[in-house]
Amino acid sequence: MPRPPSLTRRDVIRGLAAVSGATAGASALLDPRALAQSAANPRFLVVLCAGGGGSIIDGPLAIRASESANADTVNTFPDEVVTGWEGSPFRAADLSGPDMGPIPALWRVEPSKILARRRSDLMVATWTRTSVNHRVGQRRSVTGNEAWTGRTLQELVAWQYGADVPIPNVHLLAGTGYSEHGTDDTIPPWARGQVVANPATWPLSLDGARGLQPGLSPEVLAAVRTHRNGVFEPDTRFQQVFSDAPRLVRWRDLRGTPQERIEGMDLITRLMVQPDTDAFPLGAYGLESSPAGQLVRETFPHYDFDPLHAQAALAFLLLKYRVSVTVTLGPTFDFVFDEAVPYDPSAILPENSVVNPPLAFDSSHQAHRSGQAVVWSKLYAVIDGLIALLSSEDMGDGTSMWDHTMIYVASDFGRSKTRPAGAREWGTSHDLNNGVMVYSPLVPGDTLRGGVDPDTGLTYGFDPQTGAPEPGRTMAEAEVFAGLLGALGVDTSGSGLPDVPAMRKG
């Protein structure tokens, strides 16, 4: 029985257009030609997850104590630790402390250094969320509370810009609401997120023959696969009975063009972050590190023990080699310790040896100030590294990859705004009120949309058209979701989403 030909991505889009009754020009998402044009001039989305609840007033919207009528009981900072810049709405609080709540670890952070050079590409937009449940909040941060039939930001970017790349939507942070599939079954299969659980070993799953000793030569393996797919398997009773089962159809499709593209791009090499070492003996198995391996390892030096650095290194390679157009990453909830920090006899755990507290931002339940400071600082460093790497990648038209990229820092929700009078360390709960950080040349830089009431620590909204701050107004999740899509140039025709020009440049 001859194997039926796989549907191409173009076929899928034609089918979707037919099912939806779309007419020519109705939506770029349903027009193969428009998608081909978008793929030729892609935009890239990095979703950097502030898991556990990154509080925007502990980041770029820090409040100086002198600005607040309730400085002792609201989450404010001593004036002397807050750095600001003339004409900029953003601040950075450089802090240090003797412990992280119950963790006896010295810590010191200096986010001002990074914000000083990166704030020109930073926009903060305030919003008020609809859930303080971690998983629900995470999901709604990428769906705008299911604003567009449950499609995620990542799926939409992969749909619009990823028609020509092999794995458009990669999730390097598994097991969170940020990485769940959307609820719209009409999303093309290729735009769905693909989970990568371990950035170090995942590239090994991208070639069926290389790196196995002894294996089969690529030519022999190709012949074996062809014989299996086209001769042996179709003759089995199992295949004949269940040939049209969706899982088998999917499996058959993956063995076709996707497999050829993945192996044809030599991704087992290009995406290999790890160097050739005794512990990871690539050379002994005929493999090698990525040509850009040293560059990403220098940029994210904790790649071998901090999951976020390993994710960030692979995220860049996925974008650089046009494997993906959107990547999702973020700190895990695991305790991460840097054993290379020299022993300090005056401390139980030396300064900055804890690079990720347990539960990441959610460590704020026990130690808000240190937890927020350490994890924000960790995110700033990753943002800084990604911007540097992407800025060095030439798109061939005088622009860099960074000119086409958005780093969206998505958070579960905010944190409560108050503290015991004068407390230097305290615990906070989850709070609906917050804001998002967006780094990108595609958004108005060094710009705050909305504002913060320094007397309460609560953020307020803005006019979606003009961007003018509007105290008393709060921004819905759908509005910020729509604003992000607008900045990314995703065609939202027919979605019913509001237009939010204030969140895009030009």
Added chain:
Amino acid sequence: MRRELLALLLTALLGCGRDHEGEGVSTKLRVQAKSGEVWGRDLANGLGLQPWELCTELGTSDCIEDAHRITLGGVDAAHLGIDEPVDDALVSAPIAVDRVAVSACGERFARDQHGTPVLFGPVLEEDSRKARQEVAENLVRRLLSRQPTHADVDDLLDLHAVLEPVSAKGALVRDWSVGACVVVATSTEALFY
């Protein structure tokens, strides 16, 4: 009209006497994927290996338990928060499956070469069509837990001619043995239920 009715009647009568086996297709199409752990256990049993002997990436990382655990449909609630297998097969899953099978079948062949043969003994003793037929039958019995059909065996025997032009000099016995093993071990019948 009478002629058409007669034709219908004849077809029905002839059909009653025919063996319908082989013609039916499932109407429910309810197929589940084996997790890597289950498939690996079946593969290990079939090849007479322990599960941890099937495949080790770079000599350090167990393919099924560690390196490709999630890709192969496994879970890791403790470390990754993944407490359910992914809904749809991940894009690299078929490649990872091939990788494990090439490694495992190669391991079986190497052990049969240097020790008491379990599976590939007949072709190692004398590479002939009869020996290959014996191996092919055993591959299906051991890896699919059923009796081989004529088509199974013929298809696996035909692989020999397919590999002849692409196999390196002196490598055809191994390439066919490992290749036939991979064909059966990674067929949908072995991977799904």
